[in-house]
Amino acid sequence: MPSCKTVVSFFVPFTKKVVESNRYDKEVSYIWAKTYYECNKMINNLTGELVEYLKDFNATAATVQATHGFDEQLLKGQWSHKSAAYIAGLGELGVHSLLITEKGCAGRLGTVFLDINIEASKKQISEKSPCLYYLNGSCLECVDNCPTNALSIDDLNRALCYEKCLLADNIYTDLGPCDSCGKCSIGPCAYFE
Ligand code: SF4
Ligand code: SF4
Numbered sequence: 001m002p003s004c005k006t007v008v009s010f011f012v013p014f015t016k017k018v019v020e021s022n023r024y025d026k027e028v029s030y031i032w033a034k035t036y037y038e039c040n041k042m043i044n045n046l047t048g049e050l051v052e053y054l055k056d057f058n059a060t061a062a063t064v065q066a067t068h069g070f071d072e073q074l075l076k077g078q079w080s081h082k083s084a085a086y087i088a089g090l091g092e093l094g095v096h097s098l099l100i101t102e103k104g105c106a107g108r109l110g111t112v113f114l115d116i117n118i119e120a121s122k123k124q125i126s127e128k129s130p131c132l133y134y135l136n137g138s139c140l141e142c143v144d145n146c147p148t149n150a151l152s153i154d155d156l157n158r159a160l161c162y163e164k165c166l167l168a169d170n171i172y173t174d175l176g177p178c179d180s181c182g183k184c185s186i187g188p189c190a191y192f193e
Pocket of ligand 1: 184
């Protein structure tokens, strides 16, 4: 969108119930997978409707889908919701390479591009890292919980991780695309009430 002047970034947190549902089994819980699927769908609907709505105000807007817009070989997308959210000040990265927002890391991100200027909102997070490992060397629950060892302190094997996430599509065939795992998003930084 060459005329873009403002990038709106937002985070939809999962609830405590969703996070806790994913703590008791090796496989992703049904509640987590369903929430992942429904939340992506909701973000796509919301941003799509917003783009239409803004036309009435002579504003041009655009969006990119919440997920599945990436190259499945390279495992990289043309747009990173996470990088945008980080730059927008919505949170800080943890060892798990996820953004830890003021509501936690369990949830989904979305982006809308606007051709109008909107003043940036203030950064929401404190100067201290919300990741306990970066703060004081403790925790590492995300690394310990990773069922594939795709995650280590300083690396993420995207191929291994994606392979694990795709298994959810085979387990919960009544859902739409729900390729998720979330076992690195259930530690102390998962949600903040
Ligand atoms: S689970 Fe612990 S080590 Fe991993 S990102 Fe969260 S706070 Fe940091
Ligand atoms: S999503 Fe699952 S497989 Fe991927 S890094 Fe997190 S815990 Fe590991």
